[in-house]
Amino acid sequence: MALMRRQSLVKFDAPLCETIVDTPKPNGAEVLVRIERCGLCHSDLHIQDGYADLGGGKKLDTTRGMVLPFTLGHEIAGVVEEVGPDASKALIGTKRAVFPWIGCGQCRDCANGDENLCVKQRFLGVSIDGGFATHVLVPDAKYLLDYDPLPVNQAATLMCSGVTAYGALKRLVDRPRQRNLLLIGLGGVGMMGLSFAQAMFKQNITVADLNPAARETVITPRIWSSRCIGTVRTLRYPANLAIDFTPAAYIASSSASTSAMFTTVPSRTAREAADPSPGRIGNARFDASMPCALTP
Numbered sequence: 001m002a003l004m005r006r007q008s009l010v011k012f013d014a015p016l017c018e019t020i021v022d023t024p025k026p027n028g029a030e031v032l033v034r035i036e037r038c039g040l041c042h043s044d045l046h047i048q049d050g051y052a053d054l055g056g057g058k059k060l061d062t063t064r065g066m067v068l069p070f071t072l073g074h075e076i077a078g079v080v081e082e083v084g085p086d087a088s089k090a091l092i093g094t095k096r097a098v099f100p101w102i103g104c105g106q107c108r109d110c111a112n113g114d115e116n117l118c119v120k121q122r123f124l125g126v127s128i129d130g131g132f133a134t135h136v137l138v139p140d141a142k143y144l145l146d147y148d149p150l151p152v153n154q155a156a157t158l159m160c161s162g163v164t165a166y167g168a169l170k171r172l173v174d175r176p177r178q179r180n181l182l183l184i185g186l187g188g189v190g191m192m193g194l195s196f197a198q199a200m201f202k203q204n205i206t207v208a209d210l211n212p213a214a215r216e217t218v219i220t221p222r223i224w225s226s227r228c229i230g231t232v233r234t235l236r237y238p239a240n241l242a243i244d245f246t247p248a249a250y251i252a253s254s255s256a257s258t259s260a261m262f263t264t265v266p267s268r269t270a271r272e273a274a275d276p277s278p279g280r281i282g283n284a285r286f287d288a289s290m291p292c293a294l295t296p
Contacts, residue, residue, distance in 0.1 A: 003020050004022065005134045007071070008069035012068075016132065028085070030083075030084040030137055031080055031087055031141045032081050032083070033138055037156040038077075038130070039073075039156045041188075042188070044073065046062050047066075048072065071131070072125050073131030074124050075159050075160045076100065076125075076130065077096070077152050077155045078098070080096055091141060095146075096146060098145075100131075100143075100159055101123055103117075103120070105140075106120075107119070164192075169197055169201075170200075173201075180203060180204065181197060182242040183197060183208070184207075184209070184243065186207055187214075190214075191217070
């Protein structure tokens with residue numbers, strides 16, 4: 001039997017180690033994907049460390065329920081190498097991205113198509129072995145996505161930062177009174193969100209981040225289109241729609257599900273700039289101390 005090589009977590013707060021096991025054989029509707037790309041997400045680092053720093057000396061334990069060795073990695077794209085008897089053999093040889101936010105398939109949330117909310121989730125690279133390996137076993141072919149004509153690198157990262165940012169933004173598309181849109185946080189998810197927002201919304205977009213380098217990035221013509229060229233400034237600027245992409249927002253709303261990242265709950269940074277009225281997505285107004293960049 002062919003062997004599968006993995007970069008496995010064998011001890012928390014320690015480097016990954018290569019482990020070699022038999023390549024799994026797919027059963028039922030399972031699909032074996034030979035991995036071409038697997039992105040590194042910051043949550044992978046939190047799991048490797050064994051905790052996430054919440055600030056103020058507080059830590060979130062990420063070791064609970066994990067059995068080592070374990071294979072991290074959930075931003076996966078590759079080639080279908082083998083399928084189970086209940087999956088279509090036409091998939092073999094096709095290039096696919098892998099949706100990793102997989103539920104139990106039995107509960108109400110899964111039946112409603114919200115597998116990312118499943119309390120018995122089987123997230124690849126989080127609950128079951130993921131993509132830091134030569135192969136990954138996917139529970140069902142329905143989690144495979146044709147990414148042509150996108151580059152494989154982009155397809156892989158879309159499975160995490162892409163669906164996170166889009167999942168939040170799409171909730172605003174049909175909202176009335178779309179005057180101004182505020183995006184808080186310009187990390188990987190925030191930058192992805194800004195890319196999507198420019199395609200999804202017609203109004204000006206304002207972004208806020210405490211990091212000057214991040215703010216400078218969004219007004220650099222080499223990285224963004226001419227639509228994005230603006231001036232870094234401090235504003236008192238009303239925004240009736242706001243999305244918080246900062247890690248604090250994810251942790252504050254965390255329920256061990258990916259949907260916690262699809263958040264509009266203000267973090268501490270956002271609360272300094274927004275009216276946190278219950279039921280409001282945004283009525284944000286910048287404080288004089290909140291640096292931002294306006295992207296016309």
